[in-house]
Amino acid sequence: MIRGPRERFGPAVAVVAVALLLVTVVGAWPPLVAVESGSMEPAVERGDLVVVTAVDRFPWSEPVGSDADDPPTRLDGAGDVVVFTSPVDPRRPILHRVAFRVTAGEDWTDRADPDLLDGADCTDIATCPAPYDGYVTYGDANGEYDQSAGIAPVVHERLIHAKALVAIPHLGHFQLAVDAAVARFGVVPAGVGILVAVSLVSGTGAFLVGRVREGWRTRNDRKGGRRPPR
Template sequence: MKLLEWLRGEGRIQGFLRDLLFVAVVVGVISILSQVTLGVWTPMVAVESGSMHPNMKVGDIIVIQGASRTEVVTWKEGEARGYSTFNNPGNVILYKPYGKEKLTLADQAAHIFLRRPYPPDKATPVIHRAISWVDEGEPMWEGGPAAPFAGYITKGDNNSEIDQNAGQLLGVVRESYFNEQMARGMIEEMGNGTYLDHELGYTFIRRGDEVYVIFGINYLMPVREDWVIGVARYRVPLVGYVRLLPSIVGNEIREFFS
């Protein structure tokens, strides 16, 4: 009770704490309502690149419905049904590239203000259109390699290549390193010859007797169903610049002092 009486006081500290508590309660209520209605705790993402231009622009806020609350309609299915969103057939999905966990606000703040590199086993979610579904063993594109597991083929509306064909092989992994990381439990097998190194963030793919390091958005792998965070539903122009502003300012500061 004494604490409550103290919080009701007129001092600056009490006022600041009351404001902070109010904001925390509002954010909590919004998060709970979002989870109940949309199936996600954080229903909005800011568009950070031009890969979906002009249907989604840098600085837009996109409202996401959780994957557990809806189905994903691919471009091919959308064409057959006459169903479109954001000016093209099918759904735009938010997914975790290579299944990596999302960057936290703390990760982003440390990168912007302390110049720390992003954790290698995390990545910014990608918001691209689901083009088609492939089963394990099916070619990921015409004349392309077989899918190591079932999942979605994805593409930015403004990109010339699908995500699965937008990347490169960086080289062959030393067998000693690969075996050592496997023994330490730092490499996760993602299915059918694909692996994720949680220590350094590398993505590997085994072909025959050799293991290659690969680089890209989701190169040589479809987007597994459990990597899909949700489906894009609404677009709010420009508001996302509030979310992107710290990164923009941080980059300008680094440029100035570099």
């Protein structure tokens, strides 16, 4: 049986359509972020897929920290969880929780949780006093602020790309595998390999579905006393 383009590439087209719909709704690209580390465990683990939305998307406003009087609840914790770029390693966006907002020149350790400073004070931290308005952030599992640990400086608002909404367990492993393939083989070879794999998987799925339907039709014909067509 010859499979047409629809049967071969139908699932791939459906995936692209869902991705475009997500971009339209959440206003961020990519709308799904695969988690590479365990810094946000136990709510978010490595290999989870996180749905994100643009920071300025209705009804959101600027990120709200865990120190707010009535902070939003995000991913089993208080305060917004955001995706931002760190100048320390711009190639790897960070998904961490907002602790509080700071203003330029502020000694923000006065408002910090001592347990998350690991004994440091303002003189020990490169971005204290705050060099500009921004946010202090942390990973739930790290036990220390990103700024005191040297993971990132005070996060400027222009470096924040999105807010995290919900985590889907384990579905991020595919994206991590794709990223690894692109890093190793390049965009074009990895893209060709992915298209071939999608075609094979979708074609195999269509073939199996067709066989199941044919089997059910044959069985029903036999029950009705009719001979199956040759």
